[in-house]
Amino acid sequence: MIKKRSLLAAVTLALILSGCQSASEHAADVRKARNDGDKLTLGRVQKEIRVGMTNAEVAEVLGSPNMVTTDDKRRENWVYDRISTQTVQSSSSGGVNVLILGAGSTTGARSTSQRTLTIIVKFDDKSRVRDFAYRSSSF
Secondary structure, three states: OOOHHHHHHHHHHHHHHHHOOOHHHHHHHHHOOOOOOOOOOOOHHHHHHHOOOOOHHHHHHOOOOOEEOOOOOOOOOEEEEEEEEEEEEEEEEEEHHHHHHHOOOEEEEEEEEEEEEEEEEEEOOOOOEEEEEEEEEEE
């Protein structure tokens, strides 16, 4: 009888602990999920956009602009405007605790951030970049 109780207690404890994740582990999950990959970034603009590029090359690097305007000399200006709010949440709970003991606990982490990025690319009369500017904020 004692062996059965010890075995049941060991199995119960193993199940309870296997469903738990510490707050620091949740924070690490949140940081991993915030990785932006290949999205339009300030670093990409700084690294890849150069005066003299064709509009086709700019479109290949940055994608389609949000807005296209012309100046008084009928030269195109492309505007890329990105605003993003990102909320990442990671949580877990001791589900076995709820089933066996009638109570449970949860742990987790949450992160919310906002970013803006505005890029203006000005082309000459031959559709080549003559100038570009950008503004970025993160809060």
